[in-house]
Amino acid sequence: MKDFKENFNLKDWKVHVLCLVIMVIAELIGTQKISITGPGGKGIAFSLIPMLFAIIIGIVLGGTKRISRKTMETASPYIGICVMFLIVKLSCSIGPAWKSIVAAGPALILQEFGNLGTILLSMPLAVLVFRMGRASIGAAFSISREPSIAIVGEKYGLDGPEGSGVMGAYVTGTVLGTIFYGILASIFVGAKIFHPYSLAMAAGMGSASMLTAALAPLVEAFPDMADEIQAFASTSNTLTNADGLYMSLLIGLPLTEWMYKKLSKNHPQKGVKPVEAASDIVVEKEDI
């Protein structure tokens, strides 16, 4: 109780005011449509939503040293706390849509195995092209969020090459993840290869902010289906939250190890230099 009173204050007001300012600017910029037309008239179009501007502004301010290190570190645990409102909003769509969810049950469960697609796509590149050595295992077996770091830490230790791999991919995700998924999903919405329901399920990959970034273009493009889309995405995300750890431990890592053995047989590996600054990274327990 004493600790509660000591810490329940507004000494960190700077962080919240900065957050407010960034948020208001991002919302005022609004959704911006961007289209890049390549040679031959074919191009790609995507939209940038306010939340992506919010993270971009933050990173630019941080990169140009306009935010103190202390402010950055104070803000870090707050992400995991305010993400809980978002989880409530997302999950409340599941009950009313339960009939659609039961109907789509087989798809929802089986698409969880699609999360292993990380390995199939990135292992060949990491081992055959970049010859990254065992760092490729850490970077390729998952989307490298907090639970993955815990797994690698326990199985291999974070000081080894596997640790460098997962930490490198983790910071890549922190800096680029949401922006990347926002754009990727937007492109897929425009491409019309997949049904919106399939894209909704794909958006649930166990990270709430990446989920929302991938979900937003869908909800904007198909407002009539918004309820189902949100319900499918939330269900898929909750499933990944529950099964992700076991999926990685029982299938993901063994598969990655096996692929590494097969692929690296005739391709000598160079390895990746260990990440020196990794010790500075504080990984919060809550997953964003």
Place this chain on the structure above:
Amino acid sequence: MTENKTESMGKVWANRIKVLLISGILASIANMIYEWRTHAATIHMPWEVFPALLYMFIIVVVSCLLHDLIARLFPKLKVPVILYVALITTILSFPFTGWFATTMATEFAKIGLLPLCTPILAYAGISAGKDLDTFKEQGFAIVCTAILAFIGTYIGSAIIAEIVLRLTHVIL
């Protein structure tokens, strides 16, 4: 490397309550600007979404209490708080809960999904700066591998979902 800071429960709860209250206010402002910018039919003033935020706040606090209780009873079981939040909300949102389900549906509809996310990403942006130096040290190889992994999980799930949805005739 992965610092497992053992903070006192008092500090954890002080942060939880404080940040929930502040980010709730922030989200209600973001919601107003978002509705105004997108020319929504009705623009909800921050105080109009207060009931929605209050219900969310109660659900989150109850989930955190449950999480802490179970973590104390079964120290080996590692279940993230958000899973409790998701499960409790899901159960309450089913039609059989009557009043809960209808109230949640009408109140939560007043606050949009996207503006709820903006303050989160603003905090994320502020804190991402601390990982920026490490990110710059990463080789091209790791960044490419990570990005391909991102594409892989998305496309992998989308392909399987599309095939199974078609086979089970959910979509045509």
